[in-house]
Structures are given as C-alpha cells and as structure tokens.
Amino acid sequence: MTLRLLMFGRSGQVATEVLRHAGPGVAVTALGRADADLSDPAACAECVRRADVEVVLNAAAYTAVDRAESEEGLATVINAEAPGAMARAAAERGLPFLHISTDYVFDGRGDRPWVEDDPVGPLSAYGRSKLAGERAVAAAGGRHVILRTSWVHAGHGANFVRTMLRLGAERPRLSVVDDQFGGPTPAGHVAKALWRISRAFMAGQGQGGIFHFSGAPATTWCGFAREIFRQAPLTTRPQVVAIGTQDWPTPAARPRYAVLDSSKIERVYGIAQPDWRSTLGGILSELAEGSRS
Numbered sequence: 567m568t569l570r571l572l573m574f575g576r577s578g579q580v581a582t583e584v585l586r587h588a589g590p591g592v593a594v595t596a597l598g599r600a601d602a603d604l605s606d607p608a609a610c611a612e613c614v615r616r617a618d619v620e621v622v623l624n625a626a627a628y629t630a631v632d633r634a635e636s637e638e639g640l641a642t643v644i645n646a647e648a649p650g651a652m653a654r655a656a657a658e659r660g661l662p663f664l665h666i667s668t669d670y671v672f673d674g675r676g677d678r679p680w681v682e683d684d685p686v687g688p689l690s691a692y693g694r695s696k697l698a699g700e701r702a703v704a705a706a707g708g709r710h711v712i713l714r715t716s717w718v719h720a721g722h723g724a725n726f727v728r729t730m731l732r733l734g735a736e737r738p739r740l741s742v743v744d745d746q747f748g749g750p751t752p753a754g755h756v757a758k759a760l761w762r763i764s765r766a767f768m769a770g771q772g773q774g775g776i777f778h779f780s781g782a783p784a785t786t787w788c789g790f791a792r793e794i795f796r797q798a799p800l801t802t803r804p805q806v807v808a809i810g811t812q813d814w815p816t817p818a819a820r821p822r823y824a825v826l827d828s829s830k831i832e833r834v835y836g837i838a839q840p841d842w843r844s845t846l847g848g849i850l851s852e853l854a855e856g857s858r859s
Contacts (some may be wrong), residue, residue: 567618568593569591569592569596569620569621569764569765570592570593570620570621571592571593571594571620571623571764573594573596574602574624574626575596575597575626576597576611577598577723579719579720579722579723579724579725579753580625580666580718580756581625582720582757583753583757584596584761587757587758592761597613601613602626604626604628604644604762605640605648606648606652607648607650610652610839611651611654612655614652615644615655615658619661620661621664621768622652622656622664623665623698623760623764624648624649624652624663626644627644627666628640628644628645628647628692628695631690632817633817633820634692635690636692637689641692642695646695646696646699646702646726647698647702649699650702650705650706651747653703654706656706657707657708657800658732660709661675661708661709662708662709662710662711662758662772662774663711664708664711664760665697665699665713666671666713666756666777667700667714667715668692668693668696668716669711669748669781669821669824670688670696670715670820670821670824671686671688671693671696671700671714672687672688672694672744673686673689673787673788674746674819674821675821677802678827679825680824680826680827681778683716683776689818689820690818690819690820691811691818700776702706704715707730709772709774711763711772711774711775711777713756713759713763714776715756715780715822716826717749717751717780717781718751718756719750719752719849720752720753720754721740721849721850721853722852723753723787726750726787726790727794727850728853730791730794731798731850732805733851734795734798734800734803734804737804737808738804738805739805740804740807741807742787742791742808743811743814744789744808744809745786745810745811746786746787746820746823747784747786747822747823748780748786748821748824749780749781749782749785749824749825749826749828749842750790752845752846755781758777758837759779759835763782765836770808773834773835776807777828777830777831777834778827778828778830778831779826779828779837779844780839782839782841782842783841788803788809794846797846799854804845824839828859834840
C-alpha cells in the first residue's frame with residue numbers, strides 16, 4: 567500500500583530532506599509558496615480538504631527569528647493560525663497531522679535537558695508564535711504529533727554550517743557565542759524521524775503528542791563552529807573566538823540552555839538521537855561538491 571503524504575513546504579531544509587528520504591512505496595505532494603500561502607490559513611485548510619492522502623505534514627514556517635520581533639503578527643499567522651487551520655481540516659478528515667516546532671518555546675533558564683511536559687516560556691516573538699502553533703494544533707482535537715527540534719542544519723538552505731563556512735572564507739577570526747547550549751540536528755534525521763512516525767500512523771500504531779528530537783552531544787554555538795572547521799576540507803581555517811551572549815546582542819533573545827531530552831521519541835518510536843559530529847562530514851562534503859558544480 568502506498569503511503570500518500572501532503573507536505574506544506576518544498577524547498578526548506580526539512581522539506582527537501584523529506585523528499586530525499588521518501589523511498590519506495592510513498593507518494594508526496596509537496597506544496598511550495600505558490601501552491602499554499604501560509605499567510606492565508608483558510609486556503610491552507612482547503613488544501614488539506616482536497617488532498618487524497620493519509621498523512622499531513624507541516625514542514626513550512628516563518629523562521630526569521632530576529633525579524634519576527636518587528637513582524638510578530640505575520641509570524642503568528644504563519645506559525646500558529648495556518649497550522650491550526652491545517653490541523654482542524656486534518657481532524658475533520660481523520661488524518662494524522664505532523665507539525666515541527668522548536669526549542670525556542672523554552673526560556674532556557676534550566677540546567678538539565680528539557681522534557682516534553684516542562685513549563686514553557688518563550689523569550690522571543692518567534693518562540694511565542696511557535697508555541698501558539700503547538701497549542702492550535704493540539705486544540706484541533708485530531709491525531710497529531712508535534713516534533714520539537716533545534717539547530718537544524720543540512721548541505722542546503724540557510725543554516726549555521728553554511729554561515730560559518732561563508733564567514734570563515736572571508737575573515738581570519740570569528741567571534742562565536744559560547745554560553746548558549748543546544749543540540750545541532752541534521753535535517754536528514756528529522757526527515758527520517760517524520761517518515762517513521764508517518765508509517766506508524768499508517769499502520770495504526772502512531773502515538774500522538776509532543777516529542778523532542780535533537781542531535782547529541784549538546785554543545786555551544788562556539789563548539790559547533792569549531793567542529794565545523796575541524797572537519798571542513800579547508801586549506802586555511804579561521805580562529806574561532808569564544809564570546810558571551812552580551813557581546814553579540816540580537817533583536818530576539820535566545821534561550822541560554824535549550825538542550826532537548828529525546829528519550830521519549832526513542833522509547834515510543836525507536837528513534838535514537840543522531841550524533842551530529844558523525845553526520846557533519848557528509849554535509850560538508852555535499853557543500854563542497856555543490857561549490858564545485
């Protein structure tokens with residue numbers, strides 16, 4: 567039996583990897599911006615109502631964290647109202663709805679990995695919009711999975727790995743924040759987790775709710791940057807200098823400690839945390855191949 571999936575998103579990091587890892591026996595209808603305007607929640611709901619599918623996945627979002635401070639209304643429409651409309655339409659049809667969220671729903675004041683039922687307290691407009699999206703999806707009343715992840719990266723799209731390589735080629739010295747902690751997560755592993763969850767629902771074995779999924783081990787942005795340059799096939803490498811958050815002010819506040827406890831998803835779905843260090847080489851190779859083509 568073919569698993570037919572409707573996905574909001576086509577060119578983002580996770581959406582690209584969902585298509586790449588689709589494999590045999592699946593059919594994906596991927597909706598880009600021209601197909602589904604996330605600033606029009608009613609139109610998104612209509613896409614769900616019309617689709618001949620078994621699972622709906624929202625892999626699209628407003629992700630400009632700093633710009634959201636001045637565009638919170640738009641971010642909330644895209645990250646909360648649109649997913650809520652999608653989820654309600656999916657619930658009407660009895661379809662499971664998968665939605666991607668973020669570590670930014672936490673305030674970062676803890677000192678242990680966050681579990682799914684820990685109190686939330688976003689510090690930024692982006693975080694508030696994503697938390698509102700989680701609540702809208704849950705309130706829709708249908709079968710759903712909310713997958714919180716963090717520091718997503720791939721060999722394509724806008725992400726920290728590509729930013730570091732670009733800046734490292736331009737400057738001999740990079741200052742990178744060393745007091746914000748999180749788990750870098752390869753987009754390909756997020757995609758594979760979503761496929762496993764989709765197949766579980768298809769088989770009548772899906773368990774809904776909120777799940778955390780991030781890479782291990784935890785590190786800081788500075789630690790992430792240093793590992794990027796340690797593994798990158800470069801002839802010259804920039805010096806990476808550790809600085810504090812106060813030395814790199816941004817419009818949006820970031821959680822200081824945003825490490826996610828991913829034990830629940832392993833217990834329920836058998837999905838283990840990826841070691842981001844072991845997957846980084848493949849991502850760097852993909853970027854190197856892309857730069858030569």
